[in-house]
Amino acid sequence: MSASLADSAPAAEHEDAAPPARYLYKHKLWTRLWHWTNVFVFFIMVGSGLGILNAHPHLYWGDHGAQPDHPWLELPHWPGWATIPGSYNLALSRRWHLFFALILAFNLLIFMIVSLANKHFQRDLAIKPREIAPGHLWYDIKEHLALRFHDAANPTAFNVLQKIAYASVIFVMLPLIIFTGLSLSPGINASWPWLLELFGGRASARSIHFLAMVGLLGFVIVHLALVILAGPIREVRSMITGFWKAPEEH
Amino acid sequence: MSTIITRRALVGGGSLGAGLLLSGCDRLIQNPTVSDLIHSEDRLHRSLQQALTNPSTLAPEYRPEQMSPVFRANGSLNPGGELYNGWVADNFQSYRLVIDGLVNRPLSLSMAQIKSMPARTQITKHDCVEGWTAIGQWHGPTVGSLLKLAGVKTNAKYIVFHCADHYRGAPNPYYESLDMFDAFHPQTILAWAMNGQPVTVAHGAPLRLRAERHLGYKQAKYVTRLEAVESFAHIQGGHGGYWEDNVDYDWYGGL
Numbered sequence: 001m002s003a004s005l006a007d008s009a010p011a012a013e014h015e016d017a018a019p020p021a022r023y024l025y026k027h028k029l030w031t032r033l034w035h036w037t038n039v040f041v042f043f044i045m046v047g048s049g050l051g052i053l054n055a056h057p058h059l060y061w062g063d064h065g066a067q068p069d070h071p072w073l074e075l076p077h078w079p080g081w082a083t084i085p086g087s088y089n090l091a092l093s094r095r096w097h098l099f100f101a102l103i104l105a106f107n108l109l110i111f112m113i114v115s116l117a118n119k120h121f122q123r124d125l126a127i128k129p130r131e132i133a134p135g136h137l138w139y140d141i142k143e144h145l146a147l148r149f150h151d152a153a154n155p156t157a158f159n160v161l162q163k164i165a166y167a168s169v170i171f172v173m174l175p176l177i178i179f180t181g182l183s184l185s186p187g188i189n190a191s192w193p194w195l196l197e198l199f200g201g202r203a204s205a206r207s208i209h210f211l212a213m214v215g216l217l218g219f220v221i222v223h224l225a226l227v228i229l230a231g232p233i234r235e236v237r238s239m240i241t242g243f244w245k246a247p248e249e250h
Numbered sequence: 251m252s253t254i255i256t257r258r259a260l261v262g263g264g265s266l267g268a269g270l271l272l273s274g275c276d277r278l279i280q281n282p283t284v285s286d287l288i289h290s291e292d293r294l295h296r297s298l299q300q301a302l303t304n305p306s307t308l309a310p311e312y313r314p315e316q317m318s319p320v321f322r323a324n325g326s327l328n329p330g331g332e333l334y335n336g337w338v339a340d341n342f343q344s345y346r347l348v349i350d351g352l353v354n355r356p357l358s359l360s361m362a363q364i365k366s367m368p369a370r371t372q373i374t375k376h377d378c379v380e381g382w383t384a385i386g387q388w389h390g391p392t393v394g395s396l397l398k399l400a401g402v403k404t405n406a407k408y409i410v411f412h413c414a415d416h417y418r419g420a421p422n423p424y425y426e427s428l429d430m431f432d433a434f435h436p437q438t439i440l441a442w443a444m445n446g447q448p449v450t451v452a453h454g455a456p457l458r459l460r461a462e463r464h465l466g467y468k469q470a471k472y473v474t475r476l477e478a479v480e481s482f483a484h485i486q487g488g489h490g491g492y493w494e495d496n497v498d499y500d501w502y503g504g505l
Contacts, residue, residue, distance in 0.1 A: 055380035064318045064375060066382035086276045090379065091498040096279075098505065099291035102298075185295075186377050187504030190463045191303030193310045202375060202383045 026156045026244035028120060034111040035239055041107065042216065044100045047084035049213060051093030054078055059210055065203030072207070105178045112170070124158055125167055131160040149230050155246050165219060173215050180209035292500035299504055308437055309462035312373040318384040321376075321445065323452035326424065329415035329472050342456040347396075347440075351410070351477035354401035361442065361456055367391040370439050378466040379499060388460045389443035394434040396476065402430075406478035409433040410485055411459050414472035417492060426470040427482050427490040427501075428461055437462040440473060465503040467493045 027035075057078075058071035065071065080086040084096055115121045130136060140160050143149070151157055158166065182188045183195045183205040199205035227235045231247075238244035278284050299305075328334075337345045342361045350356040373387045393409065402409075413424040432438060440457045442449055449455045454471025461468050468491070482488065487495025494501050 052381065056378070056382050058382075063312065063316055064383045064385045066318065066322045066378070066384045068320050068322075069318065085279050089497075091493075091500075092279060094379070094500070095288045095291055095498070098295060098500075099288045102291065102294060182505075184377070185299075185505030186309060186375075186465060187299045187463050187502075188303065189375075190307045190309040191299070191305070193307075196310060202377060206381060206383075 022246040023243040024156045024246050025242055026238050027242045028118060029242065030111065030114045030118070031120060032239055032242060034107060037103065037107050041100050041104045042220065044084060044096060045104060046213060046217065047082065048093045048097035048100070050078040051083035051085065051088070052090060052097055053210070054083065054088055054093075055090045059207040060203035061200070061207060062203050063201035065206070069203075073210075101178075101181060104174075108170070108174050108178070125163055125170075127160060127163050127167065131163070136160060147229055149226070150247060156244060165222070169216065169219055173212050173219070177209060177212035177216065180205045180212060184209065292502050295500075295505055296502040305431060306435075309374055312375070312385050314373065314387070316385055317373060317445070318386060321384045321386040321453070322382070323450075324378070325467075326415035326417050326471060327452045329413075331414075334414050334472070337456070338451060345456055345474075347457060347473070348475040349396060349400040349478075350475070351479050352403040352406035353397075353478050354403060355399070357396075357400050359396075364391060364396075364440070364457070365442060367395060369442075370437070372437055372439070372460070372462070374437070374460065374462045376466055376469065379493075379503075387445050388439060388441035388458075389446075390439045390441040390457070390460075392436060393428075393438045393440055393459070393476070394436070396440065397433060397478070400476075400478075402478050405480050406430065408479050408482055408490070410477040410479055410482055410490075411470045411473050412475035412477060413470050414474050420492070420496070422486050422492075424470060424472070424492045425486060426459065426468050426492070427479075427485075428464075428468070432461055432463065435461070435463065463504060465505075467491070467499060468503045 053075065054077050057075040058065070058067075059073040059075070060066075060069055060071050062069075083093065085092050112121075115125075131140075137160060143159070144161060149159060149162075151159065179195060180199055182192075183199055184202065189196050189202070196202060196205065199208055234245045234247075279288075345361055346358045347361075347364060348356070348358050369390050370392055371387065371389045373385065375383050375385045377383050397409065408427045408429055410425060410427045413426075415424050416422070417424050428438065438459070438461045441460050442457055444450070444453055444458070449458050454473075457473045459468070459470040459473055479485070482490045486492075489495045490501045491499070493499040
């Protein structure tokens, strides 16, 4: 009975009616919690970090670096809108930086353990050999330039450029910024001298710490730009609720 | 077209939100509950470092060729005043280091006595809280050996290092403090020589504390008195050091 009703409906009406939206479960709760904690923590870490940098905005390579050593980079003083707190206060910038450093580090550690346990890393982030073939990379770059970010056959999967970006943040840049930060501590230097040697001395560790921040900030800017290009409402909603509205198929 | 406007509005809204968040931050910083929480980082890091690492390990030591060509002097550069100028004039012959407080044998030691004691030589890095690092050589008796001479009582928990300088004319003299573990750490010395020469006035003559697992502000210059105490709550601002009292630097100073 109902089938015959559907059959009798004019074809034109079928095309005008919007197909029901398809919501796919894309982001697990742990991923979402990690993500939004990072949004908050990263913002504070950059602001308080720039506040600390204002105390001595010169970067050096090697074991030591102070006047009159030669810095490789002389930075301007960061304005109040970029620092936490908004006026120069090294003690408070340090308090905020060192408190939220604990959250940043343990948040990453918990996320890594959970994502190994729930197979998020293995299933969604592992880069398959065929994906890093030059031909596929070039194809994915062209797709990005055409603002096509999703594989129609598997719309919730990360594309290879996404995988590379996320993996470099999770496994390279965040660990690098945490361990270079730790190696600025004279207490840690005594306990784990190998960490200081690994980074080539304290002045170098401080420079790498800054460069890792620049790298992460670069990631955040590109990430935000791509969220906007991919459809900000759909993307932000999926990172809040976990459910991602699949684009209509063409 | 309408979607582009929406996106622009979103970006605009986002940056407005960031601006509000930033100005909100300063109000949040003033909040006593938030402030207490943030200030717990000092204790958290100290506990974590002590739990996760071996606290008896030594700070890295360097070779002579790794030293800073010029070791920058900062903080007080000359305490001045009649007493200190008198010491400088007689080459610190009339200077005495007092060791008192919770000790069995209070001491008053001349520089000749201190220089006759076994000394440690160490080339270490000096990490200023501001972010710069200088490497220099320090030479002097361990604080532990001085405290053993005086016989620290078992109820003493901290050693307070009283100094001759008033930083930028501050009403109270500079001071710092260490717990017993750090006071007796083998690299914690009262240095009377730096880079092979007697410590200069700019670097803290005649005696400068070196506590190598800590930041620069713990390395008190112009040390005149070691006081063993059960608590430093009654000393000056009660936070265990000049910078801790005056600008809220963390007492641990280990990172």
